[in-house]
Amino acid sequence: MHVAIIGAAGMLGRKLTQRIVAEGAIQGRAVDRLTLLDVIAPEAPKFAGHVDLRAADLSTPGEAEALVAARPDMIFHLAAIVSAEAELDFDKGYRINLDGTRLLFDAVRLASQQDGYRPRVVFASSIAVFGAPLPYPIPDDFHTTPLTSYGTQKAIGELLLSDYSRRGFFDGIGIRLPTVCIRPGKPNKAASGFFSNILREPLVGQEAVLPVPDTVRHWHVSPRSAVGFLLHAATIDVDAVGPRRNLSMPGLSATVGEQIEALRRVAGDKAVALIRREPDAMITRMCDGWAPGFEATRALALGFTAEASFDEIIRVHIEDELGGTL
Amino acid sequence: MHVAIIGAAGMLGRKLTQRIVAEGAIQGRAVDRLTLLDVIAPEAPKFAGHVDLRAADLSTPGEAEALVAARPDMIFHLAAIVSAEAELDFDKGYRINLDGTRLLFDAVRLASQQDGYRPRVVFASSIAVFGAPLPYPIPDDFHTTPLTSYGTQKAIGELLLSDYSRRGFFDGIGIRLPTVCIRPGKPNKAASGFFSNILREPLVGQEAVLPVPDTVRHWHVSPRSAVGFLLHAATIDVDAVGPRRNLSMPGLSATVGEQIEALRRVAGDKAVALIRREPDAMITRMCDGWAPGFEATRALALGFTAEASFDEIIRVHIEDELGGTL
Known part of the structure; x- marks a missing residue:
């Protein structure tokens, strides 16, 4: 199986890569090829299979097509300009978080229309799709009224993911990640x-x-469980998920x-x-x-687990x- | 006041134009200039003020800028590829309903950044942003999980409208129209x-x-009340609406x-x-x-009325x- 990770140099991308490399598989399905893409070249993992490292910005025309040309079986789309930067730089946020996502989805769609290609696409969404005032706990059917451009871009990505999945271009699952805690590394300005x-x-x-x-x-969720969500989303039965492809994760x-x-x-x-x-x-x-x-009722019923x-x-x-x- | 209507040749666009022309005003605020835009040139209304008729496709680069160049005080955005056609022609639906809307919003944004321009933008959304299974009645905080590309495109338009309004580029109000009944004209294939x-x-x-x-x-809602929604949305106090700019209309x-x-x-x-x-x-x-x-609780509290x-x-x-x- 060929697995592509977009945003592979980020914290979650690196942990996801490490986990796949360590297990040589995703939920028991052997992985023999990895494509790791990020705006800066991701580090090469110690992996027995084939590895492509790509330094690319998905919002640059042609980059998504180049990624899709090798027809990865699974695509993890984790790349994003974070909330604070997307708020400060309106154009960059929309370009990377919205246009980049749409270019990826459209590249898959065109490939799908060419030869029936239909990969699994796991999209890292965020609880930032929700905006105050919020009930506690937030039910699965609560509306998405983001109060940041980042949350808006993620909510739009979710809508595209559902529609493209409904159309049969790919099998998408969007997972709304809780705040990852304890985030490794140095204190940052977020x-x-x-x-x-x-x-x-x-x-x-x-x-x-x-x-x-x-x-x-x-x-909150640990980085380990967040990676667990991604791997579970990559192999879950999409028919059991139904047309509502975006899930608030447990935490x-x-x-x-x-x-x-x-x-x-x-x-x-x-x-x-x-x-x-x-x-x-x-x-x-x-x-x-x-x-x-x-509440995360659906995600829990579908087997996602957290601390x-x-x-x-x-x-x-x-x-x-x-x-x-x- | 200069009022622009995009989608002016459609059923609602024509009725909205007639009403504005008949009253010479919107909710008591005098209108002295009308810009009527559609893919086919709208008919010239009998209007004492200045009228610009434009045959243009908003998704053609430059058209939105040309419309915004005259700095209309109010913009009604009613133009859309309808549900059945957006389902049959994926590219056309996304081009007109998503790209056209975004090009309009971005043209306003750039004008806003140039000279502080900040028009009212009324966006005709639709109950198609909701997808089954649906409760009855549907509460205001129910999630938007459309089951058509048209509904997806409208839901994305809503998200952009809220974010651009939050950023201060314009004062947007999105109204989710019920099915218009009795629709005048001949029986159609919808x-x-x-x-x-x-x-x-x-x-x-x-x-x-x-x-x-x-x-x-x-x-359901009558065409007359649907036009009433548009006019009320055009003059409502946006501070009373708050950041959640998209409202399910009464019906x-x-x-x-x-x-x-x-x-x-x-x-x-x-x-x-x-x-x-x-x-x-x-x-x-x-x-x-x-x-x-x-339920339409918020819209009713804000003064929208239906039959x-x-x-x-x-x-x-x-x-x-x-x-x-x-």
Whole structure:
């Protein structure tokens, strides 16, 4: 099986690649060829099969056709300009997140009309398709009224995915990812970065800043489970999914206070003492617009699974990023 | 005030033009200039002010800019490839309904960035943004999962409208029109045409075919009220609407049986006797996917109004299309 990953150099793209390479398969279906695409060339994985590394911007005319020319059996579309950048640079956000996605889908459509090509397409959508005011928990049939250009572009991608799937051009599944926590790497400037920072940094003896009250509730998943969603979406029976191809993924709804208590249980008071409270009114206001949690009834029934506690999310981080011990 | 109507040669476009010309104003705000655009040149109305007639396809590069160059204060965007044609011709549907809409919105955006231009944009959306299975009544916060390319294109237009409005490029309002009934003119091939045919034809002594059972329930509005929605959307306080700019319009939920009983009350048994039942399994199946009715809570609170009975819908038709008497 030939698997293409668009956005392969990103955090999820790299973890997905590692997992596929480690298992040599996706849910038991052998993978012998990987195409890894990103705007900067992804690193070559140690893989026994054939690997194509492509440095390309999907929104450049011809790039999607070139990718599709080799007829990958599965395409993971993870590439996106993130929320803050899409908000700052209107043209770039629409070009990459909307036009890039549509060019990919159209390249598959044209190939499908040529020779009956019909790959699985897994699209990484986001809970940013939802905009405040939001109920808690958010039901599966709640409307998508994004309050960012990024969320708008993802919601449009979802609609295209469903329509192109309904038309039979490909078998698409869109998965609305919760906020990934604990995000590995350095603290970044994303407004939501503190959810990861207040755990990741104290776990290695570093200070972290908490800009919001302990009562803020949000929706989380570990990087490992997020990769699990992608792999499950890649092999799930699309007939069981039906025409509504975009699914709110399961996750863990937790307050910041619950995150901190989990940190205390796993790493003790001295870790918790490294969290420095620096209230930020703007970030606190932004939090009000973020999804507190989902029912995810359909996704759970379809076999998608996530962590049940923040203790578990922290343990996954220790296993996957810190070699298994503190 | 300069008003532009895109799709001015269509049924709603012509009625909207007539109403504006008759009143010389929109909700009391004087109109001194009209730009009427359609793929075929709209007829010149008898209007005291200045009229520009444009035969143009909005999806042709440059046409949207040309329209926006004169900085109309209000833009009604009614142009669309209808559902059946958008389903048959994938490229044409996406080109006109999605690209045309986006080119218009982008032309306004660029003008807005040049000189602070910020018109009102009223976008005719459709209940086709919803796809079965549907609850009855459909609440305002129900998700949009269209089952046609037309519905997909309208749902994408809605998302763009909200995002461009949030960004301040224009003040957009999207209105999801119920099925317009009684549609004037000749019986057409639209699968939903019978809802109008079974009333319009018997009212003038002609036979009409009913392909579905009397129990089929659907969501209707008169052409007069549909034009009323457009005019109300053109002048409504957008701050009262908030960031969720797309509204399911009010309408009348009625079964075919209720339509027929209203016809009997208004035009007697001999009119009802002209309805010939010719069951069509395919059309009956399609009806299962159509919206039975909406709560329309927000639109009602914002002052949009529709008919309360089918007797009233029939009387509007007699007044507006048949000179006031049978």
